[in-house]
Amino acid sequence: MAKKIVVYGLETVPKIEPGDDLAKIIVECAEKEGVGIEDGDIVVVSSKIVSKAEGRIVPLENVEVCEKAVELGEKTGKDPRLVQLILNESEELVKVERGHIIVKTRHGIVCANAGIDRSNVAGREDVVVLLPIDPDKSARSIRESIMKLTGKTVAVIITDTYGRPLREGQIDMAIGLSGINPFKDYRGKKDWMGYTLKIKRIALADEIAAAAELVKGNGGEGIPVAIIRGLEYRVSEKASARELNMIREKWLFR
Amino acid sequence: MAKKIVVYGLETVPKIEPGDDLAKIIVECAEKEGVGIEDGDIVVVSSKIVSKAEGRIVPLENVEVCEKAVELGEKTGKDPRLVQLILNESEELVKVERGHIIVKTRHGIVCANAGIDRSNVAGREDVVVLLPIDPDKSARSIRESIMKLTGKTVAVIITDTYGRPLREGQIDMAIGLSGINPFKDYRGKKDWMGYTLKIKRIALADEIAAAAELVKGNGGEGIPVAIIRGLEYRVSEKASARELNMIREKWLFR
Numbered sequence: 342m343a344k345k346i347v348v349y350g351l352e353t354v355p356k357i358e359p360g361d362d363l364a365k366i367i368v369e370c371a372e373k374e375g376v377g378i379e380d381g382d383i384v385v386v387s388s389k390i391v392s393k394a395e396g397r398i399v400p401l402e403n404v405e406v407c408e409k410a411v412e413l414g415e416k417t418g419k420d421p422r423l424v425q426l427i428l429n430e431s432e433e434l435v436k437v438e439r440g441h442i443i444v445k446t447r448h449g450i451v452c453a454n455a456g457i458d459r460s461n462v463a464g465r466e467d468v469v470v471l472l473p474i475d476p477d478k479s480a481r482s483i484r485e486s487i488m489k490l491t492g493k494t495v496a497v498i499i500t501d502t503y504g505r506p507l508r509e510g511q512i513d514m515a516i517g518l519s520g521i522n523p524f525k526d527y528r529g530k531k532d533w534m535g536y537t538l539k540i541k542r543i544a545l546a547d548e549i550a551a552a553a554e555l556v557k558g559n560g561g562e563g564i565p566v567a568i569i570r571g572l573e574y575r576v577s578e579k580a581s582a583r584e585l586n587m588i589r590e591k592w593l594f595r
Numbered sequence: 596m597a598k599k600i601v602v603y604g605l606e607t608v609p610k611i612e613p614g615d616d617l618a619k620i621i622v623e624c625a626e627k628e629g630v631g632i633e634d635g636d637i638v639v640v641s642s643k644i645v646s647k648a649e650g651r652i653v654p655l656e657n658v659e660v661c662e663k664a665v666e667l668g669e670k671t672g673k674d675p676r677l678v679q680l681i682l683n684e685s686e687e688l689v690k691v692e693r694g695h696i697i698v699k700t701r702h703g704i705v706c707a708n709a710g711i712d713r714s715n716v717a718g719r720e721d722v723v724v725l726l727p728i729d730p731d732k733s734a735r736s737i738r739e740s741i742m743k744l745t746g747k748t749v750a751v752i753i754t755d756t757y758g759r760p761l762r763e764g765q766i767d768m769a770i771g772l773s774g775i776n777p778f779k780d781y782r783g784k785k786d787w788m789g790y791t792l793k794i795k796r797i798a799l800a801d802e803i804a805a806a807a808e809l810v811k812g813n814g815g816e817g818i819p820v821a822i823i824r825g826l827e828y829r830v831s832e833k834a835s836a837r838e839l840n841m842i843r844e845k846w847l848f849r
Contacts, residue, residue: 342628343603344810344818350598374596438847451761502797506760506848507705508768509841510778510798512805524764525812543756543808544764551766552806554797555826556598558779564598572809587763593692594760594848 346571349376350556350564357565359396364486367566376568378491383572384483385553387565388501388516389458389470391479397471399426417442423457423469430455430471448476449586450516452503472501476517477581484519496521496574499582500550506594513554515546518582522575523547544585545574600825603630604810604818611819613650618740621820630822632745637826638737639807641819642755642770643712643724645733651725653680671696677711677723684709684725702730703840704770706757726755730771731835738773750775750828753836754804760848767808769800772836776829777801798839799828 351370357363363386371378378384392398404422406414413428414421417440424442428434431444435451446455456472473479476499484497499517504510515523523546553567605624611617617640625632632638646652658676660668667682668675671694678696682688685698689705700709710726727733730753738751753771758764769777777800807821 342607343605343625343630343822345604346602346809348600348602348806350600352596352598371597376597436847441847443847505798505841507841507846508798508801509839510796510801512798512802514762542764544759544762544766545809547762547764548766548805548808551802552602552809554802555600555799555806555823568597569809585763587759587761592761592848593690593695593697594846 344571346552346569348552348556349374349568349570350553351376351566351568352564354390354564354566357390357393359393359398361394362486363390363394364483364490367483368487368490370566371568378487378493378495378568379570380493381495381570381572382493383496383498383521383549383569383574384487385498385500385549385567385569386480386483387557388456388472388476388499390565391473391476391483391499391517392458392470395473395479397473399469399471401467401469413437413442423454423459426457426469426471427455430457445589446472448472448516449583450503451586452501456501456503456516473499473517477519477583478517480517480519480582494520494576496576498546498549498553500553502554513550513557515550515582515585518546518580520576520578520580521546522577522580523582523584525574546582547585598825600806600823602806602810603628603822603824604807605630605820605822606818608644608818608820611644611647613647613652615648616740617644617648618737618744621737622741622744624820625822632741632747632749632822633824634747635749635824635826636747637750637752637775637803637823637828638741639752639754639803639821639823640734640737641811642710642726642730642753644819645727645730645737645753645771646712646724649727649733651727653723653725655721655723667691667696677708677713680711680723680725681709684711700726702726702770703837704757705840706755710755710757710770727753727771731773731837732771734771734773734836748774748830750830752800752803752807754807756808767804767811769804769836769839772800772834774830774832774834775800776831776834777836777838779828800836801839 401422410425433445436443480497500513525543655676660679664679687699690697734751754767779797
């Protein structure tokens, strides 16, 4: 009868340290919590624990700042060492306005502060977490390990929390993925009455990221892993979360 | 152990006609499909069936066009009668570029074509569906009726599908709501390590809309109602989806 999707949030994931084997931890926690891993599951992982496992942690005291970082720091009221890291992580400075630094990261994501997170790292306020270097690759690696450990076919999505240009509040979005096509594509299809659909292409991976956030809390370190069960999706071995980044030529808002 | 949220999609909702009692239909379908309605459920309804129930259907042949609509129609390649309706539904023309008409609707939503939907109406291509006049009020009315019919306390969110300025693909967002605070608010809170959180305010209602879309298909008429069960949220009797619209003064992208 009714269609049904279940979103589980794993509550026993420990504090992640550099070098930790995330796939093994996820499989063990899922087992321990009675959820397990099943064929077709989508494992949604907060980027922060991926970054930590990959050692993408930088003490600000180690950062040498250039002139531009000092200048931008003064303009925005941000620590110039943080600004330096933002610049390092970025392909392009998109906008500096009212204390915000909006960049296009090396992954092609347009966001504030290059996704650098200052909260909740190693018990120190002067240590920050950078985004994973290649979130698609991180997703691929976690996916392959989970499939090896369990014998089940899964997809993996890595998410981060972002503000949006025209909406209040932040939501989680997909920044890396493996094993899933990020879109539900209705382009050219007719609906059940025979008319061409207004809705052309749903950003499925972003919707999954948002759904996973529902079981997370406080920025996703309390519950950094969600498992989505029962959702139909197109398996893809070569899909990338980069497909979700709109190219600048298509921007209507600048 | 694991946190758990369930998203149900009601598969037996009939084609909606003007005057239909949506609350009654939702309660009956939920019952029939073995889902029922429980305390704390969030009922997520696609705006299209709300519009239809409220008779927000316009045959294009009845539309008289003004000069501006003709001009904009020529500029964008759109039917001037559709353009006229877009103008009627809008408070402000935000941007006309490359065939897109982006407006601020009378509800304060910034979107293409004032959310007017051309597909799948009454079996005719020359009939369009406008957004509900007051989606918060529609949500309130559906909520009150469901609560009266079932004796259960629920929240109601009305959703529509929109593109996003910097991301590919569309996702569902909340355009009307009742009984739920649209945000999870962490402003000023410290995380579990004692540091102020980077993540300040999650647009919970938009995430719920996205999660509900996961069980819908083809633009949400096949499955136009989802029920979300097991999610904690702050009940609010006076919240509005308008709180999700960022005021122009705060826009970084224009």
